[in-house]
Amino acid sequence: MTDRVIAVINQKGGTGKTTLALNLAAGLARRAATAIADADPQRSISQWVAMGGNEDALPRVTQVGDSAAAAIFHLKKNHRYVVVDCPPAVQGAAIEEIMASADRVLIPVLPSPLDLWASVEMAALVNAAQKKNGALQAWLVLNQVETRNALSRVMQQAVAEFDVPLLQASIQRRAAYRSAAVEGVSVYALGSRGLQAVADIEAIIEEVLRQ
Numbered sequence: 001m002t003d004r005v006i007a008v009i010n011q012k013g014g015t016g017k018t019t020l021a022l023n024l025a026a027g028l029a030r031r032a033a034t035a036i037a038d039a040d041p042q043r044s045i046s047q048w049v050a051m052g053g054n055e056d057a058l059p060r061v062t063q064v065g066d067s068a069a070a071a072i073f074h075l076k077k078n079h080r081y082v083v084v085d086c087p088p089a090v091q092g093a094a095i096e097e098i099m100a101s102a103d104r105v106l107i108p109v110l111p112s113p114l115d116l117w118a119s120v121e122m123a124a125l126v127n128a129a130q131k132k133n134g135a136l137q138a139w140l141v142l143n144q145v146e147t148r149n150a151l152s153r154v155m156q157q158a159v160a161e162f163d164v165p166l167l168q169a170s171i172q173r174r175a176a177y178r179s180a181a182v183e184g185v186s187v188y189a190l191g192s193r194g195l196q197a198v199a200d201i202e203a204i205i206e207e208v209l210r211q
């Protein structure tokens, strides 16, 4: 089975890695057995899940450290999907090891050229990982998008210069993502408050699984 390990990576901080990883895992868990691997020493996703009540059946979190590949390999045995939340760092070994274990990489970026260019190093790392791991597919995912309008021309050019393609589905800026984090749940557990955010995440899942 391919597409089982989906890593959410960007060395730039605050671009939405944990928000995407948590909600992606919640959506995938509605399809099949899913695990979350927390590779960030800040342990944000672990704290998010630990905070929540029982109203949202979030996947279990396993904290992974130096031997990320072994931990991911272990999780793959019992889960159809493993979502890996990565730290805002490129620090060689850990990220390289995760990319070597991953089938899909999602790189959330804020929709400004400056933010995108701050992730250029990431694109180079992904390309290097793809040389070793031929099955690895990667996409940029726009996060905190303000409108459904077309991207600005500057942003389109910046995206075109990237060696990593842009996922068509994107994440809008929505209060629901912040509420979910505060309440320790995914947007799926927010009922009518979360419907539009759920639609964002479902579109991302469908597009990623279709490839």
Ligand SMILES: Nc1ncnc2c1ncn2[C@@H]1O[C@H](COP(=O)(O)OP(=O)(O)OP(=O)(O)O)[C@@H](O)[C@H]1O
Pocket (backbone or CB within 6 Å): 012, 013, 014, 015, 016, 017, 018, 019, 020, 040, 044, 086, 087, 088, 143, 144, 145, 171, 172, 173, 174, 175, 177, 178, 181
């Ligand atoms: N689409 C969104 N709409 C509204 N708020 C968002 C959205 N995405 C992320 N946020 C908020 O932005 C902040 C940063 O998001 P998040 O923690 O997911 O980023 P991160 O890349 O994991 O950060 P770090 O690099 O520190 O791990 C959080 O407060 C989160 O709630």
Ligand SMILES: [Mg+2]
Pocket (backbone or CB within 6 Å): 017, 018, 019, 040, 044, 086
């Ligand atoms: Mg994070």
